[in-house]
Amino acid sequence: MTWLIFALVFWALAFFANVRIANSGHSTALWARLFVPVLFGVTILVVWEGVVRGLGVPSVILPPPSAIWAQITQSVPTLWMDFVQTFIKGALTGYLMGCGAAFAVAVLIDRSPFLQRGLLPVGNFIAALPIIGTAPILVMWFGFDWHSKAAVVVVMVFFPMLVNTVQGLAASDTMQRDLMKTYSASYWQTLLKLRLPAAMPFVFNGLKISTTLALIGAIVAEFFGSPIKGMGFRISTEVGRLGLDMVWAEIAVAAVAGSAFYGLVAAIEKGVTFWHPSQRS
Amino acid sequence: MRSIVPVLTVVAGIIAIWYGAAIVMNQQWTRDQAERAGVELQLSDIVVDTLSQERPKLPVPHQVAAELWKTTVEKKITSKRSLIYHGWITLSATLLGFAIGTGAGILLAVGIVHNRAMDMSVMPWAIASQTIPILAIAPMIIVVLNSVGVQGLIPKAIISAYLSFFPVVVGMVKGLRSPDAMQLDLLKTYGANKGQSFWKLRLPSSMPYLFTSLKVGIAASLVGAIVGELPTGAIRGLGARMLSGSYYGQTIQIWSALIAAAVLAALLVGIVGLIQRITLKRMGMTR
Missing domain, CATH: 1.10.287 (Helix Hairpins)
Structure with missing residues (x-):
């Protein structure tokens, strides 16, 4: 009962503090913009902990955050093994291969307007399909180890990346291309010095979308069969054994890995497309 | 053309x-x-x-096409081997989840736009959550809800709702903020209150953004419903067809379920796109 009251009091105080800060003159300051969401996140954790303990929710339904944290610190080797298997071997390899292939294909078909007009609608169409459904097929073809996961990731990231790159290569305007022509620049010079740099915001948009897709693809593909390691494998087996704290621990790792991966790509984008209006503000 | x-x-x-x-x-x-x-x-x-x-x-295309023909046209819709039957199971979960997710997403977006504290607390998390592989928690939702006695349609719909929720929130917030300062000032000179400027300016101008995120959302909902059918060994639905196909090596069955899912996704996105075109046309927003 004390837990429940503590949670409610904490929530009320945090709510009050956030409203005060948001409506005060400091609301545009950097510390306020960081502090308010962090306090919101902490409040959710505290209320979660308080409600679970206060109402005695069994841990097979919802373990408290403290138990999840204890599980994370306890099973670092397992989590690391799963992380390497799913993220480094599965998701990252597939991401690099898929995005690289899509980029290369986009540059190749860029020379042919005919192929572009044909591939763009088809690519857009395929990008909206539930491609994750190819996972069982690819697991059959490439076996249970990380190769099949990488293959799923390749298929998942290929079309979003292709569509974005093709759009990006068309992004430089006629005036700029005419200027290159007056310099009598060759096709490759125009490509390297004008059109690829101009395409970068689109390319990075595709790369950012693909980070999430890659992790999802690698995890879900493991539901269809995997060796006895990997995040998706651990989630599905621990769910079966009702070891929910381990499941939450894996999800926490996946969330951190996903955000960090996205953040890394976003940071690279910031360095590469420093000239773009959206990065200058 | x-x-x-x-x-x-x-x-x-x-x-x-x-x-x-x-x-x-x-x-x-x-x-x-x-x-x-x-x-x-x-x-x-x-x-x-x-x-x-x-x-x-x-399997080659004509084998898949034959299987599709066999399982959609020649089987009765109520038969357990009819793809239309399985498709309907998945579709109903998708639509229910999509309705819940979009409704909640729009409500949250309205709250975010009108309340600064909510904006500052929730918005960073809503954006960050898009980088997280949410789909990974699907098996847990299914099993946990199962252990408290909820089965069938609802757990899958919750996963669908969860997946379509965040794209709608982010898109709708962008849309509700899209009227520029000049337009907002005009309404202020008219002496419009918050409710009036919401219904007459913010909501109409958010429509293009809403429909864009609805298209993303409904595709995500379908993926959620399909993945939601995987972990518990469900026996009905397109995801279950894929899973049982992969257990028994029935590749043609997997491919036909996959094509059916693709057709379903294309139809859903197409319908949303059609509603978008009609709505925007009647609102005079199309070029």
């Missing part, structure tokens, strides 16, 4: 590659069979055999 010929060319190219890949990938089995029987194979024999195997590594 001038892009029809290129699109058809590309599609024809894909189908040609598909047939070629099927011949290459299935020939191992054909060779093994022939070796066991002690028969010498001609190239034409290999081609014919690879295109008509019972459990090929890669």
